[in-house]
Amino acid sequence: MTALPLLDISNLTVEFATRRGKVQAVKSIDIQVGKGETVAIVGESGSGKSVTSYAVVRILDRAGKVAEGSISFSGVDLVAADEAQMRDLRGREISMIFQNPRAALNPIRKVGRQIEDVLLQHVQATSATAKEKAIEALEKVRIARPEERYDAYPFELSGGMCQRVVIALALACQPQLLIADEPTTGLDVTTQKAVMDLIVELTRERGMSTILITHDLGLAAAYCDRVVVMEKGKVVETAEAAAIFHAPQHPYTRKLMQATPRLGMALADLLPEGTPKPPAQARAPATLAGAAPLMQVENLVKEYPRPAGGALLAKLRGKAEPEKPAFRAVDGISFSVARGETLGLVGESGCGKSTTSMMITRLLDPTSGRIVFDGQDIGAMPARTFAASPFRRRIQMVFQDPTDSLNPRFTAQRAILDPILRMGTVEGRAALRERCEELARLVGLPVELLDRFPHQLSGGQKARVGIARAIALEPDLVILDEPTAALDVSVQAVVLNLLDELKQRLGMSYIFVSHDLNVVRLLCDRVVVMRSGRIVEEGTAEEVLGAPKAEYTKELLTAIPHPPA
Amino acid sequence: MNDMSKPPATPALRFEAPPSTSLWSHARHIVSENPVTGFAFGLFALIVLAALFGPLVAPYDPLASNTNSALQGPSAAHWFGTDQLGRDIFSRVLVATRLDFAIAVFSVALVFLLGGLAGVMAGFFGGWVDKLVGRVADTIMAFPLFVLAMGIVAALGNSVTNIVIATAIINFPLYARVARAEANVRREAGFVQAARLSGNSDWRLLLTQIVPNIMPIMAVQMSLTMGYAILNAAGLSFIGLGVRPPTPEWGIMVAEGASFIVSGEWWIAFFPGLALMIAVFCFNLLGDGVRDLVDPQRRN
Numbered sequence: 001m002t003a004l005p006l007l008d009i010s011n012l013t014v015e016f017a018t019r020r021g022k023v024q025a026v027k028s029i030d031i032q033v034g035k036g037e038t039v040a041i042v043g044e045s046g047s048g049k050s051v052t053s054y055a056v057v058r059i060l061d062r063a064g065k066v067a068e069g070s071i072s073f074s075g076v077d078l079v080a081a082d083e084a085q086m087r088d089l090r091g092r093e094i095s096m097i098f099q100n101p102r103a104a105l106n107p108i109r110k111v112g113r114q115i116e117d118v119l120l121q122h123v124q125a126t127s128a129t130a131k132e133k134a135i136e137a138l139e140k141v142r143i144a145r146p147e148e149r150y151d152a153y154p155f156e157l158s159g160g161m162c163q164r165v166v167i168a169l170a171l172a173c174q175p176q177l178l179i180a181d182e183p184t185t186g187l188d189v190t191t192q193k194a195v196m197d198l199i200v201e202l203t204r205e206r207g208m209s210t211i212l213i214t215h216d217l218g219l220a221a222a223y224c225d226r227v228v229v230m231e232k233g234k235v236v237e238t239a240e241a242a243a244i245f246h247a248p249q250h251p252y253t254r255k256l257m258q259a260t261p262r263l264g265m266a267l268a269d270l271l272p273e274g275t276p277k278p279p280a281q282a283r284a285p286a287t288l289a290g291a292a293p294l295m296q297v298e299n300l301v302k303e304y305p306r307p308a309g310g311a312l313l314a315k316l317r318g319k320a321e322p323e324k325p326a327f328r329a330v331d332g333i334s335f336s337v338a339r340g341e342t343l344g345l346v347g348e349s350g351c352g353k354s355t356t357s358m359m360i361t362r363l364l365d366p367t368s369g370r371i372v373f374d375g376q377d378i379g380a381m382p383a384r385t386f387a388a389s390p391f392r393r394r395i396q397m398v399f400q401d402p403t404d405s406l407n408p409r410f411t412a413q414r415a416i417l418d419p420i421l422r423m424g425t426v427e428g429r430a431a432l433r434e435r436c437e438e439l440a441r442l443v444g445l446p447v448e449l450l451d452r453f454p455h456q457l458s459g460g461q462k463a464r465v466g467i468a469r470a471i472a473l474e475p476d477l478v479i480l481d482e483p484t485a486a487l488d489v490s491v492q493a494v495v496l497n498l499l500d501e502l503k504q505r506l507g508m509s510y511i512f513v514s515h516d517l518n519v520v521r522l523l524c525d526r527v528v529v530m531r532s533g534r535i536v537e538e539g540t541a542e543e544v545l546g547a548p549k550a551e552y553t554k555e556l557l558t559a560i561p562h563p564p565a
Numbered sequence: 566m567n568d569m570s571k572p573p574a575t576p577a578l579r580f581e582a583p584p585s586t587s588l589w590s591h592a593r594h595i596v597s598e599n600p601v602t603g604f605a606f607g608l609f610a611l612i613v614l615a616a617l618f619g620p621l622v623a624p625y626d627p628l629a630s631n632t633n634s635a636l637q638g639p640s641a642a643h644w645f646g647t648d649q650l651g652r653d654i655f656s657r658v659l660v661a662t663r664l665d666f667a668i669a670v671f672s673v674a675l676v677f678l679l680g681g682l683a684g685v686m687a688g689f690f691g692g693w694v695d696k697l698v699g700r701v702a703d704t705i706m707a708f709p710l711f712v713l714a715m716g717i718v719a720a721l722g723n724s725v726t727n728i729v730i731a732t733a734i735i736n737f738p739l740y741a742r743v744a745r746a747e748a749n750v751r752r753e754a755g756f757v758q759a760a761r762l763s764g765n766s767d768w769r770l771l772l773t774q775i776v777p778n779i780m781p782i783m784a785v786q787m788s789l790t791m792g793y794a795i796l797n798a799a800g801l802s803f804i805g806l807g808v809r810p811p812t813p814e815w816g817i818m819v820a821e822g823a824s825f826i827v828s829g830e831w832w833i834a835f836f837p838g839l840a841l842m843i844a845v846f847c848f849n850l851l852g853d854g855v856r857d858l859v860d861p862q863r864r865n
Contacts, residue, residue, distance in 0.1 A: 363761060384767070387761060392764045397758075397762055399759060401755055405756050406755075406759075407778065409777045410756075418759075422769075469759065
């Protein structure tokens with residue numbers, strides 16, 4: 001960097017007034033962003049990375065304020081600037097992209113109109129040229145048939161498309177600085193790749209500077225020039241992207257690096273150095289030759305009827321419309337799970353993997369097909385009354401969002417004991433408490449936390465409560481629905497190891513539902529890849545992820561961000 | 566199965582989580598954060614005390630008439646003055662608190678049980694239960710509510726019990742709809758699915774998972790309708806339904822005093838009206854405070 005940096009954050013401290021006094025979310029940090037540079041701010045939740053960006057555009061909520069330091073944007077002091085000045089800068093000079101593109105768009109306004117609004121607001125177009133310019137903006141973010149999409153409402157577009165519209169909005173006024181706050185979290189890998197490629201290309205084209213805020217070190221390293229690593233409000237390391245990946249200096253960066261699943265590493269490698277590694281157990285031979293599989297799914301189908309538009313009107317007129325075919329979320333899939341095996345169910349959103357797991361856990365009735373569990377067709381038992389079935393206790397599930405899956409009014413102990421109270425044989429206060437403590441120890445949850453409510457626990461602790469609940473009755477099959485998707489990488493590393501260890505110890509089988517192929521590679525014996533309700537590829541983890549045969553699997557694998565070599 | 570008691574080799578996570586706080590210190594915090602809430606709780610305590618001990622501490626017999634001291638303005642002997650029969654208005658306002666408060670509490674409790682349960686069932690089960698509850702609510706809402714309450718009391722007979730029932734019925738749609746919406750949102754929540762996996766029956770899910778979680782919003786609803794219930798009961802008495810004279814009741818007292826305002830004896834209608842206003846005001850303010858108090862998310 002030779003010239004003056006475009007954005008110069010120096011000695012910035014941001015404080016929040018809370019009921020336990022002032023809390024410093026960001027502590028004396030220095031970050032410079034040069035013209036045309038792409039800088040990533042990486043950190044886990046609570047590291048202060050988002051707060052930093054909010055301070056730059058001055059959208060901190062009421063309790064937060066800049067306590068110290070300065071932010072200067074091409075010579076303008078952003079801390080001292082008044083609200084009118086800031087309004088002018090936001091959007092025209094500094095733009096932001098947020099995590100949830102759907103929430104960032106007005107749901108009842110056509111996307112083209114929304115782009116026009118921004119253009120008119122910042123005098124980039126007149127009402128005569130606005131439509132033309134808006135279509136041009138849509139074209140620039142590679143939206144196919146922009147003239148048609150101009151008239152689309154946000155709900156008519158996919159998540160990736162919406163994010164493109166948001167990018168078009170952010171770039172409409174040719175800002176000098178783009179702040180992207182987790183722009184691809186929640187998007188599929190292939191969409192993530194498309195969106196990130198687009199952002200990088202557009203910024204390069206216009207000589208714009210970009211700040212990418214992310215928790216994904218791989219993504220940061222793949223797309224940025226420099227990486228700033230934050231921990232607990234402090235910048236711990238700033239380095240070139242390639243350097244940070246190959247020779248991380250700070251212990252925290254190293255820990256973060258280590259916890260990020262990558263090619264060619266084992267599950268235990270994710271844990272930080274110096275922790276006792278779980279004894280390397282030889283992977284149990286997954287399928288015992290000749291043994292009957294634990295579960296067999298045959299020709300499973302789930303159909304949802306399409307809403308009949310105007311059917312009533314047609315009926316009144318006396319001419320019935322031809323019935324539309326029902327939507328098939330799951331379209332005739334068959335696979336089996338062996339005893340003691342971990343089967344990965346992989347695919348992007350909308351592929352039917354969640355519907356499949358809901359049917360297997362008997363929360364949802366299949367339209368047709370069989371689910372044979374231990375020799376019996378449990379698919380024929382209605383989901384409504386399955387709670388009373390003796391099979392209920394043998395199939396359990398760990399949910400995606402540890403917060404959403406715990407009743408806010410139950411303590412950790414009450415949550416863990418719920419299945420035992422309903423279906424278990426343990427009785428009496430003391431015995432229940434004992435069993436609960438046993439389970440807590442098993443999942444590594446400190447026993448003193450058992451009396452806490454979910455909101456008093458951290459994400460990792462909540463995940464452990466969810467796992468303890470799922471294994472409380474020693475089930476034969478546990479469905480893991482993206483159990484680590486909501487967790488930080490270092491917590492994910494620990495939870496994945498825990499799950500693997502529990503499986504070996506208790507002899508369970510897992511169905512691991514995920515979109516993260518790197519994680520699937522580490523945990524699964526066999527993998528089933530799904531797309532649009534069908535299985536496109538099936539085989540051992542090494543086969544499918546090492547040498548994929550299906551075109552779609554290849555596409556998924558190449559979309560994973562790879563750090564620069 | 567291996568030894569279960571051995572701790573896992575995977576390291577335990579240590580994170581600082583906020584320590585739990587008691588309900589009392591939580592209440593203190595809520596009050597200190599928002600002094601208006603503290604004021605509302607203070608008023609509420611005053612109303613409850615008046616309802617409990619009013620008849621014991623009232624300086625005069627609320628029913629005893631004394632024509633010698635009729636229509637006297639506020640004085641040291643009669644703080645709120647006396648009415649046309651010489652009854653002490655302060656004593657009557659104080660004693661009336663119990664009746665008005667009781668009508669409000671019982672009608673709100675009744676509608677909470679009926680409306681809340683019907684709404685939760687409608688939201689959770691859907692289908693014909695939902696349709697039935699929805700149509701019942703629609704039917705009630707098709708009438709002007711006060712007129713409906715009048716009709717119910719007139720039809721069922723002039724009694725306090727029937728005022729309670731009428732007030733509960735006109736509030737039914739409000740409770741049923743709020744409860745339905747809240748239950749419907751939570752029906753597919755992760756923790757409800759998890760409880761289903763734990764082998765809970767539908768009814769148990771409803772009562773242990775859904776109902777406790779919609780209590781905060783229902784508590785706010787109850788606080789707000791309390792004020793409305795008091796107003797409704799007083800309104801019915803004002804037009805001569807429900808409570809009958811000479812029973813002290815705010816609505817009747819306002820009605821009786823109304824004719825004297827023209828001739829300058831304002832205190833007869835003013836003080837019961839003031840009591841009524843303060844009570845309604847207090848319950849409306851209380852709503853926010855109650856929500857903060859019962860929401861577990863706020864308790865740290």
